[in-house]
Amino acid sequence: MGTEGGTFRVIAGRYRLEARIGRGGMGVVWRATDQLLGRRVAVKELPQDETLSEADARLQRDRTLREASAVAQLRHPHVIVVHDVVEQDERPYIVMELIDGGSLADRIAAHGPVDAAEAARIGADLLSALRAAHEGGVLHRDIKPANVLVESGTGRVVLTDFGIAQVAGATTLTETGSFVGSPEYTAPERMSGVRTGPEADLWSLGALLCTALSGESPFRRDSLGGILHAVVIDEIRPPAQAAPLLPVVRGLLERDPGRRLDAVEAERMLRAFLDTGRTPPRRAPERSYTPTQRDLPLRRPAVLRDHPLRRSAPERDQPPRPSPAPSRSVRGVRAALAGSRRGALLAALLVAALAGAGVSAALLADRGGDGNGRTGPGSSAPGTPTAGSTSGTPTAGSAPGTPTTGSVPGTPTAGSTPTAALPIAPSGYRVAEDPAGFALAVPEGFGREPQGERVFYVSPGETFRIGVRVVEPEPGGPLGVMRRAAAKGPAVNPGYRDGRVTSTAHRGHPAALWEFTWDGFSAAEGARHTYDLCWEADGRLYDVWVSAPVGKVREAKEHFDVAVDTFTAT
Incomplete structure (x- = not known):
């Protein structure tokens, strides 16, 4: 040789x-x-x-x-x-x-995944390296285990193979001619083909941490199209082994680059884990920005109003905590997630785009939600009112089209078409008019977090999670959807127990309620309880759920009842 x-x-x-x-x-x-x-x-x-x-x-x-x-x-x-x-x-x-030692990929292949402390050490060192590179105007663009060397004897971690690196201000041939990188570790904004920044490297590092902890990327699938769908659309479910470092992993695998955990904060959290054995919570980012209408909470008078031009109105509900406006690519992805058919179309377009750009199968050789973890249509999270609840959800046998006690005036009845009228928020709640095509009342202070076809509204610290999913109807109707989800409960929800599915009705429409308890995604999170209501109306399948710690079930039920009672298709 x-x-x-x-x-x-x-x-x-x-x-x-x-x-x-x-x-x-x-x-x-x-x-x-x-x-x-x-x-x-x-x-x-x-x-x-x-x-x-x-x-x-x-x-x-x-x-x-x-x-x-x-x-x-x-x-x-x-x-x-x-x-x-x-x-x-x-x-x-x-x-x-010349580094005397193999790659992290070789190490995982030979000896299996590493423990949380070793993953934290590797991650913190790589974050330090990326900060230096980014400050020098260099983006790596191909962070993966095969490009991380571990020196024999010293354990020194070395980031290598800047072969497709991009220098700030320069246009690379790979950028103009074809897609480069490893799809399993490629950020969703890069998948869209737009110019990207340092945040894309941080997403790749989040996927690398999952691989180091579990042995494979959370986005590994059997085909390139499957990988693209997982990166851009599917719910992101970190492996169970990531539990000790979950705040960091979740923060790095945030699809919106503007909300993604930055290198300084991620490194701080990992080094704190190395020092104390516990990962501290994420600190609020210190960003300077000019507020826009998108950043402001929705304010409406306490009366119902028609909005025939709602889609052109500038007010769109966003989390009450200010955050930078998402990039054009992220807005495009969010728009594509409004329906399952459009999501599938987006994946198909991505496959076609990458195929046209010269992505080959050789690239592959390098290579959860909240509550119920379903991935198919109707895989919403907990949050369904029980039959006979005080939320105003009708019990089985309610007359079609008859508003239940406590229902919000102006909501559509059976056989009616959705109107532009928005619900009234009870005291302590606000109306969230969501870009995905619905509105509901959520507690003040809850922020919006889209995840694929699901949209979550979560409390600070994610104690409470309200989830919504709107998809095409499925065989067997709401009851079939809930029963199939419950059958998968033990496989996708750690410690799943006490699950029960009940046939009911919602505003005269067929509905099913699923309620269960589970252990949460980490020991620190603790046991949680989920309420999940699924119903069909006007040719769509709606799913609304709430998940919360078992010690806060009463508050969770209240949030759930309000969400279901005020839910309006827009």
């Missing part, structure tokens, strides 16, 4: 290539000797694209050399050291330090 005609190949008159030690989509890595300084090094030989014209090939080489030179300026103990960038026979080579 590394020889030509029985002799070692020497490039730039200095580096003797002795043995090939790695090969990937971005080139071949050689073990080599720097004959001038007498030291061992690693040399990456970057491939040539034979389809390019001579001018484009030269442009590619120039960009590669320029961006490799930028990476060479980085000085950090957890970033691979780039010694030199050279060119031989019109082919670029990157000369780097």
Whole structure:
């Protein structure tokens, strides 16, 4: 290996290539000797694209050399050291330090997942490396276990393979010509094809932590289309092994880049875990911004009003805590999530786009919600009123079209079509007019968190979670949907118990109530109870649920009753 005609190949008159030690989509890595300084090094030989014209090939080489030179300026103990960038026979080579040790992917394959402390150590070191890279204007864009080296003996963590890195202000050939990276670790905003920032690297690190803890990425699927759907649309369910680091993992795997956990805060939380054995809560981000109408809570007079032009109204309910307006790509993804058919269409479009961009199956070789964890239509979370509840939900046998006691005036009756009238919020609640096409009353202080086809309104600290899902009707109706979900309860809800499904009605429409207790997604979260009501009306399947700690069931039931009573399709 590394020889030509029985002799070692020497490039730039200095580096003797002795043995090939790695090969990937971005080139071949050689073990080599720097004959001038007498030291061992690693040399990456970057491939040539034979389809390019001579001018484009030269442009590619120039960009590669320029961006490799930028990476060479980085000085950090957890970033691979780039010694030199050279060119031989019109082919670029990157000369780097030689690490005695394998990759994190090799380690997981040979010895299985790591424990929470080791994952926290690796994650904190990588976050420190990413901060240095981002401050230097360099985005990595391919964070995955195969690109993390662990030095033998010292355990030093080294981020390597900046082969598709992007320098701020520069346009890379890979960016204009094809999709690059590993889909299982690629942020949803990058999937959309728009220009991305440092937040995309942080998403990839969140997926890497899940892999280190469980042995595989949470987005691994049997096909490229399945991976894209999981990244962009499906509910994100971190593995059970991530429980000790769950606040960090959830924060990094936030689909909205504006709400994603930043590198400084994520590193602080992981190092606190290493020091104390507990992951502290996330601190509120300190961001300066100019409030927009989207940031302000919805205010309406205490009377019902028709809104025939609601879709053009500037007021859209957002979490009461201010947050930066989502990026164009995130808004596009949210819009696509309004219905299951549109979500499927988005996944199909993404598959077509990536296929057209030259994504191959070789990329794959590198490679929960709240309450019930269902992934198919109707997989809503807890939050359904029981038959005969004081919420105003009708019991079985209610006359179709007859408003129940306590129901909100102006809500549609059986056989009617949804109107633009919005519900009135009881004291302590506010009306949330959701972009997904519904409105309901939620407690003051609850913030909106979309997750795929589901929309959550959660309390600070996520003690209470109100979930909503609107999808196409399914075989068997609401009762069939709830029974199938209950059958899967033990598999998707840790410690699932005391589950029961009851046939009922809601505003004269067929409905089913599912109620159960489970252990939560972590020991720290504790046991939780879920109420979940599913009903069909006007050709749609509606699912509303509430989940809360078992010690706060009475408050949860109140939130649930209010949510169901005030729910209005818009």
